[in-house]
Amino acid sequence: MEEKNNKKESILEKLGNSSVWKSIFRSGVPRTRRQRMYAVLGNVFLHLHPARLPRHAVKVGYTWCMGGLSFFLFVVLTITGILLMFYYRPTVEYAFTDIIDLGEQVPLGIMREIHRWGAHAMVLTTWLHMLRVFMTGSYKPPREFNWAVGVILMTLTLLLSFTGYLLPWDQLAIWAVTVGTNMARATPFLGSEGPGASLLAIGDINLVHAASDVRFALLGGRFVGEATLLRFYVLHCIAVPFIAMIFMAVHFWRIRKDGGISGPL
Amino acid sequence: MIETIKHTIDYISAPTISFTLITVLFPLFFPPTDFFDKLNRKLRIYKIWTNAGGLILFTLISIFFYMGYTDPNFKIILMKGDNFPIVLMIYTMFFFTWYAMKKSYINDARIEEGKKPTEWHDPEDKVLVWPDLVYIELIALILFMVFLIVWAILVPAPLEEPANPAATPNPSKAPWYFLGLQEMLVYFDPWLAGVLFPTLIIVGMCAIPYMDINKKGDGYYSFKERRVGYFIFMYGWLVLWIYLIVIGTFFRGPNWNFFGPFEYWDPHKLEVLNNVNLSEYFWVIGLGQPLPQNILVRESVGFLVTGLYVFVLPVVLAKTILKNMYKAYGPTRYTFLMILGLSMLSLPIKMYLRWIFNLKYIIGIPEWFFNI
Numbered sequence: 202m203e204e205k206n207n208k209k210e211s212i213l214e215k216l217g218n219s220s221v222w223k224s225i226f227r228s229g230v231p232r233t234r235r236q237r238m239y240a241v242l243g244n245v246f247l248h249l250h251p252a253r254l255p256r257h258a259v260k261v262g263y264t265w266c267m268g269g270l271s272f273f274l275f276v277v278l279t280i281t282g283i284l285l286m287f288y289y290r291p292t293v294e295y296a297f298t299d300i301i302d303l304g305e306q307v308p309l310g311i312m313r314e315i316h317r318w319g320a321h322a323m324v325l326t327t328w329l330h331m332l333r334v335f336m337t338g339s340y341k342p343p344r345e346f347n348w349a350v351g352v353i354l355m356t357l358t359l360l361l362s363f364t365g366y367l368l369p370w371d372q373l374a375i376w377a378v379t380v381g382t383n384m385a386r387a388t389p390f391l392g393s394e395g396p397g398a399s400l401l402a403i404g405d406i407n408l409v410h411a412a413s414d415v416r417f418a419l420l421g422g423r424f425v426g427e428a429t430l431l432r433f434y435v436l437h438c439i440a441v442p443f444i445a446m447i448f449m450a451v452h453f454w455r456i457r458k459d460g461g462i463s464g465p466l
Numbered sequence: 467m468i469e470t471i472k473h474t475i476d477y478i479s480a481p482t483i484s485f486t487l488i489t490v491l492f493p494l495f496f497p498p499t500d501f502f503d504k505l506n507r508k509l510r511i512y513k514i515w516t517n518a519g520g521l522i523l524f525t526l527i528s529i530f531f532y533m534g535y536t537d538p539n540f541k542i543i544l545m546k547g548d549n550f551p552i553v554l555m556i557y558t559m560f561f562f563t564w565y566a567m568k569k570s571y572i573n574d575a576r577i578e579e580g581k582k583p584t585e586w587h588d589p590e591d592k593v594l595v596w597p598d599l600v601y602i603e604l605i606a607l608i609l610f611m612v613f614l615i616v617w618a619i620l621v622p623a624p625l626e627e628p629a630n631p632a633a634t635p636n637p638s639k640a641p642w643y644f645l646g647l648q649e650m651l652v653y654f655d656p657w658l659a660g661v662l663f664p665t666l667i668i669v670g671m672c673a674i675p676y677m678d679i680n681k682k683g684d685g686y687y688s689f690k691e692r693r694v695g696y697f698i699f700m701y702g703w704l705v706l707w708i709y710l711i712v713i714g715t716f717f718r719g720p721n722w723n724f725f726g727p728f729e730y731w732d733p734h735k736l737e738v739l740n741n742v743n744l745s746e747y748f749w750v751i752g753l754g755q756p757l758p759q760n761i762l763v764r765e766s767v768g769f770l771v772t773g774l775y776v777f778v779l780p781v782v783l784a785k786t787i788l789k790n791m792y793k794a795y796g797p798t799r800y801t802f803l804m805i806l807g808l809s810m811l812s813l814p815i816k817m818y819l820r821w822i823f824n825l826k827y828i829i830g831i832p833e834w835f836f837n838i
Contacts, residue, residue, distance in 0.1 A: 250595045250599060252595055253594055255587055256587035259602060265562065266606045269603055311618045311619060314623045315614055315618045316623075318551075318617045322551070324643050325555055329559075338686070339685060341684040359643055359644075362641065369625055371625050371628060377639060377641050383660075384659075385660075387657035395661070397836075426631070464585060464685040465585050466684075
């Protein structure tokens, strides 16, 4: 009798009931309601989600999937970014030629394309996510704070994209970054051409000048150059993603703590 | 025939005309009050939020881009690799705005009939994340990855000549998502357009949930229940952000001069710059005197106007037309709302002052880099 039952078991089930599988996923192939809930609860990645959701929450027409896609793009960009880092050297001497090599020498060289278009797409998906959250009124209490965290994450996405813009070290890159960072010169009090900067002086020695203002700190020099490339590289690959990950953790955790996905009462 | 259409589009896309058109028409599309709502119904504008309306919208945008693709001048700009995301942005922003409005109107009608919104389901009737959500996520992820890979294969990432600090391209543009800010530089100095306003945008966005005290419309698409908030947000988002990005990308050529989409980017195009400061208007043109030597006296009118706008106007509003709002909001919340709202409004105000009076600065103290 028992042998017959074993024969009916599919390969998937056999695998699912094996001791190795069970040691990793703790439950077998989820068949019953209970097992399916346990599959979510017992998995570190899936337990971002609750085990059960209201029916409207799984409808693409309601969520547009944009928040999830933004996170997915962050993962895609991290992976392609790591691959790009194997080949790319952030120096004025090598940066541009390394980028050319990425397309011409590296097999299946579309990593840079996926990285760049993914970055643009991520800006769009975060914007659309924000639009959806606004249009469904999902920022209203008790989710006010999480909306603010989302705004910060969107700003960080723009900063990630902007710092990455410099790395190819072509004309497009340095001039876009020059235009962008020139603004810092006009920061009130802290920029050399900002209102109030001349007030920060000892006698007639200005404390804030072109070689000491926020723009200088951002660029590591008076112009977009070698030091800027290194600074933006570190910001792009380590500093901003690190900050973004902290805010993402808060963002996701707060969705659950604020009562899960929004919905009509 | 085509040429005439192109010339007309070139003509109306000038910021002076297109911005005015959009601003005047905007309350008809997103009516914030009963008056505009009546007009909206009379002119049947709400029909745009139906399938037929969406199809017309989609066709119009596609015709515009098709014309652009076949036009030698527009094609150069359209085919730049980094401009493709903006084409994508225009399509997606229109689509999702339309889609959300369509859903909102359906829900509004249901609520009027006393029914629950379409999103409502029996709270006891829940679905399991495994497999009901997980497989949707998997499909979304695969489809999106396919889209991204196809995009990556078809369009090479842009790479221009190696960086050369000695050769400034004309025009030099920031990445596309910052072009709204760069466009603001036409009207404001960098300390405002590049530093203060971006900060206020971030702070203001974070403040939205604290400023919007309307409890209705939480968790479902709706327009009618929160039309004022909706109107303000959509104006800021679609006009002061998205529209300015489109202007900055497609319509700003050499020397940041305006060019219609089908116009040749002539680097020698000359625009007359005869902008005048408010102080010159007052002292030189108004009183027929030379400008006073003392900076504060010279700019006293500007300080007065700015002071009236920032400090007196909110008080007057709180005592007159916004009386009820002030009561509901309380002094702190009201003050914050006014700071953010007046800053947002200052952009269109400055735009029109520039266009109508050629006004350069309201307060112009280049000696201290303090120009408004």
